[in-house]
Amino acid sequence: MLNIVLFGPPGAGKGTQAVFLKDAFELIHLSTGDLLRSQIAAQTELGVKAKAFIDRGELVPDQVVIDMIGTQLAENKSAKGFIFDGFPRTVEQAKALDVLMDKNNTAVSGMLALDVEKNELINRLLERGKTSGRSDDCCESVIENRISVYNEKTAPLIDFYSTQNKYYAINGMGTIDDIAARLKDTVKAL
Numbered sequence: 001m002l003n004i005v006l007f008g009p010p011g012a013g014k015g016t017q018a019v020f021l022k023d024a025f026e027l028i029h030l031s032t033g034d035l036l037r038s039q040i041a042a043q044t045e046l047g048v049k050a051k052a053f054i055d056r057g058e059l060v061p062d063q064v065v066i067d068m069i070g071t072q073l074a075e076n077k078s079a080k081g082f083i084f085d086g087f088p089r090t091v092e093q094a095k096a097l098d099v100l101m102d103k104n105n106t107a108v109s110g111m112l113a114l115d116v117e118k119n120e121l122i123n124r125l126l127e128r129g130k131t132s133g134r135s136d137d138c139c140e141s142v143i144e145n146r147i148s149v150y151n152e153k154t155a156p157l158i159d160f161y162s163t164q165n166k167y168y169a170i171n172g173m174g175t176i177d178d179i180a181a182r183l184k185d186t187v188k189a190l
């Protein structure tokens, strides 16, 4: 199985690039952000609770997203592999993913981390905020908080995957097509 962790700060292009990788390698795309937003749209109990965290640019509790990913893996037993987009985001989540992968007799193949300058992240998200309707794209203060949370809680995963020799830094600046080609080449070499 090919299991890719597509990593990077808010606005790095994870969702944009996941679509290309999904098609190129016939993988299932699992975005915890998208899954949470569909719970919010459906006004489920989980969605209502998650919204309070998302609106502030904070992470939802680990167990919520770990359970979501567990359910998705169980529902897609015959998949060729997965792209994890926006998951894991804490060391606890990364450890839980290893356990889930192990239970399915597979493993994370590689963590591809999109590097993008902070100004570019903010510009991309403010631009998207004009039309996305996403509460967390609304204003610079929430975007800044998402980036701070990333630096504090999520960036340490670079070390987590480096020590497993699974970390691949990808230049996330430039055109969407150029970045897609960089990612594809890296995945082919895994």
Ligand code: AP5
Pocket: 008, 009, 010, 011, 012, 013, 014, 015, 016, 017, 032, 033, 034, 036, 053, 054, 055, 057, 058, 059, 060, 061, 062, 065, 085, 086, 087, 088, 089, 093, 124, 125, 127, 128, 136, 146, 172, 173, 174, 175, 176, 179
């Ligand atoms: P999530 O939905 O994962 O959002 P995020 O990671 O904060 O950021 P984005 O999804 O906005 O960025 P992206 O990297 O996907 O970039 P995109 O391709 O969209 O999470 C949202 C919230 O849910 C979290 O804050 C948290 O509360 C909660 N959550 C989710 N997962 C969680 C977890 N595991 N644990 C706990 N809580 C969790 O691109 C951004 C924009 O830039 C787009 O408009 C795009 O068109 C544009 N763009 C893309 N590439 C380029 C390019 N090369 N040049 C110019 N523009 C570009």
Ligand code: MG
Pocket: 014, 015, 016, 031, 033, 085, 086
């Ligand atoms: Mg995204």
